[in-house]
Amino acid sequence: MKKESNLNINQFLKHISLDCVVFGFHENQLKVLLLRMKKTREWALPGGFVQENESMEVAANRVLKERTGLDHIFLNQFHVFSDPKRSNINPAVPDVLEFGITFADENWFSQRFISVGFYALVEFSLVQPKPDLLSDICEWISLDEIGSLMMDHRQILDKALETLRLQLVFQPVGYNLLPDKFTMPELQKLYETILGKELDRRNFQRKILAYNIISKLDEVRQGVPHKAPSLYRFNPENYQKALKEGLNGKW
Amino acid sequence: MKKESNLNINQFLKHISLDCVVFGFHENQLKVLLLRMKKTREWALPGGFVQENESMEVAANRVLKERTGLDHIFLNQFHVFSDPKRSNINPAVPDVLEFGITFADENWFSQRFISVGFYALVEFSLVQPKPDLLSDICEWISLDEIGSLMMDHRQILDKALETLRLQLVFQPVGYNLLPDKFTMPELQKLYETILGKELDRRNFQRKILAYNIISKLDEVRQGVPHKAPSLYRFNPENYQKALKEGLNGKW
DNA sequence: AAGCAATGTGTCGTATTGACGCAATGATAA
DNA sequence: TTATCATTGCGTCAATACGACACATTGCTT
Numbered sequence: 001m002k003k004e005s006n007l008n009i010n011q012f013l014k015h016i017s018l019d020c021v022v023f024g025f026h027e028n029q030l031k032v033l034l035l036r037m038k039k040t041r042e043w044a045l046p047g048g049f050v051q052e053n054e055s056m057e058v059a060a061n062r063v064l065k066e067r068t069g070l071d072h073i074f075l076n077q078f079h080v081f082s083d084p085k086r087s088n089i090n091p092a093v094p095d096v097l098e099f100g101i102t103f104a105d106e107n108w109f110s111q112r113f114i115s116v117g118f119y120a121l122v123e124f125s126l127v128q129p130k131p132d133l134l135s136d137i138c139e140w141i142s143l144d145e146i147g148s149l150m151m152d153h154r155q156i157l158d159k160a161l162e163t164l165r166l167q168l169v170f171q172p173v174g175y176n177l178l179p180d181k182f183t184m185p186e187l188q189k190l191y192e193t194i195l196g197k198e199l200d201r202r203n204f205q206r207k208i209l210a211y212n213i214i215s216k217l218d219e220v221r222q223g224v225p226h227k228a229p230s231l232y233r234f235n236p237e238n239y240q241k242a243l244k245e246g247l248n249g250k251w
Numbered sequence: 252m253k254k255e256s257n258l259n260i261n262q263f264l265k266h267i268s269l270d271c272v273v274f275g276f277h278e279n280q281l282k283v284l285l286l287r288m289k290k291t292r293e294w295a296l297p298g299g300f301v302q303e304n305e306s307m308e309v310a311a312n313r314v315l316k317e318r319t320g321l322d323h324i325f326l327n328q329f330h331v332f333s334d335p336k337r338s339n340i341n342p343a344v345p346d347v348l349e350f351g352i353t354f355a356d357e358n359w360f361s362q363r364f365i366s367v368g369f370y371a372l373v374e375f376s377l378v379q380p381k382p383d384l385l386s387d388i389c390e391w392i393s394l395d396e397i398g399s400l401m402m403d404h405r406q407i408l409d410k411a412l413e414t415l416r417l418q419l420v421f422q423p424v425g426y427n428l429l430p431d432k433f434t435m436p437e438l439q440k441l442y443e444t445i446l447g448k449e450l451d452r453r454n455f456q457r458k459i460l461a462y463n464i465i466s467k468l469d470e471v472r473q474g475v476p477h478k479a480p481s482l483y484r485f486n487p488e489n490y491q492k493a494l495k496e497g498l499n500g501k502w
Numbered sequence: 503a504a505g506c507a508a509t510g511t512g513t514c515g516t517a518t519t520g521a522c523g524c525a526a527t528g529a530t531a532a
Numbered sequence: 533t534t535a536t537c538a539t540t541g542c543g544t545c546a547a548t549a550c551g552a553c554a555c556a557t558t559g560c561t562t
Contacts, residue, residue, distance in 0.1 A: 016365055052335070056365065082308070183509095202510090206549095206550090210549090225507080227560080435541095453543085458519085461518090477537080477538050480541090
């Protein structure tokens with residue numbers, strides 16, 4: 001029996017990988033879960049490979065469970081990255097093999113990979129970040145503090161954000177990113193952060209309420225300066241309905 | 252040197268395939284390019300595999316060039332189909348190997364494939380359908396005449412159509428599906444066919460014209476019963492601009 | 503107790519949308 | 533030749549959605 005830290009690459013399909021852009025929202029900032037590679041010290045997206053009996057979605061869920069401790073994460077595939085040179089951008093990758101990993105095939109990481117990009121929306125506070133075998137740090141990084149990433153991961157991140165922005169136009173967002181109870185300004189800030197532009201406070205409220213996906217509670221947020229804002233909660237049924245049938249407005 | 256009909260599978264990446272849903276529009280009907288498999292007589296989407304030095308997009312273009320004779324086809328990837336059982340749905344697939352094809356690895360078709368779905372929009376009249384090594388017929392089939400397809404190709408087709416429908420809401424469609432000159436009723440019929448519902452003739456014209464993506468010509472369509480409709484032409488610059496920046500309306 | 507920053511609620515003019523009317527055209531049939 | 537009629541071209545109107553903005557309210561801060 002192998003050590004748990006061993007990566008038995010024989011069980012994985014060759015040439016195929018997946019990378020996850022995990023979005024969280026905290027302190028009015030959009031954050032992405034990143035790993036720092038042990039050797040090269042470059043930051044990278046959490047990713048992994050596909051086992052013989054897994055679909056891409058199941059594999060992505062497994063990878064995210066390992067990195068965040070969470071199950072049943074909101075997850076969408078958004079693009080396939082298949083530039084034949086994408087695996088060669090960083091020749092240091094194979095070097096990472098040194099770090100306590102036993103490989104049946106030493107060339108595993110030097111093969112060409114076609115990677116399926118997923119984006120995930122998770123509630124920040126629930127995540128317990130765990131590095132993988134090749135990384136020493138796994139943590140949330142604010143979107144505007146992210147510089148260059150390993151290989152083509154920056155492109156993957158940008159494409160994920162672009163996709164999320166488009167989704168926002170005809171699908172509600174927030175149920176997976178905010179805590180159970182939240183205020184209108186918090187929800188608005190989330191939308192503004194994703195869209196990258198400011199929205200009118202009053203028009204935003206009117207539009208969101210018109211969708212009937214959130215319900216106002218008889219509580220206000222305590223311990224905040226100035227007037228206490230009301231708390232809201234997503235209406236699960238209407239939210240799921242809106243996810244399927246789509247909204248109509250533009251932002 | 253091998254015969255041209257040979258398929259040298261050594262040059263392809265294992266486990267990875269692509270399938271194309273090629274849409275065309277003819278006689279007011281949306282059509283899809285399908286192949287009929289020699290042995291099983293099932294209909295299937297044109298597809299192929301990825302060479303060592305190709306991106307998925309380049310591979311898809313190569314496959315489509317082989318099936319249609321066309322280059323520079325409008326092409327979008329829309330989903331990855333990775334159910335581990337998807338390759339096993341039709342156990343007859345490997346039998347097709349009998350038909351004059353030499354394989355270095357006889358098990359090529361029995362391996363598991365993860366397939367990237369592409370949809371293509373092409374001008375019907377420009378296509379010269381050519382069967383591939385495993386099929387005897389390659390032809391356009393009207394959308395409403397398509398029954399069950401090989402493996403999960405029906406799901407792939409449905410997903411492509413769903414994607415195309417969503418795209419229609421915020422991107423113009425037609426430049427790749429209609430001939431250079433077309434009439435307003437023809438364009439409307441295309442939209443109605445893709446959306447699967449009827450649109451008001453007058454409101455459609457108003458909305459399409461508001462996008463500034465088509466220009467009215469000083470010609471009318473000849474040889475048609477009743478009043479001769481005006482001809483229009485897409486404005487390439489505005490069309491490309493609308494493709495990138497997106498429209499806003501809903502249908 | 504006054505100041506003030508943020509929230510809650512409403513208004514107004516414009517643009518968009520869906521539903522529909524009607525005249526003009528031109529091939530078809532009497 | 534002339535009447536018919538399906539189809540096209542061009543418009544109206546009411547309902548709604550949207551962006552910009554005003555104003556009162558709340559409750560912490562000083």
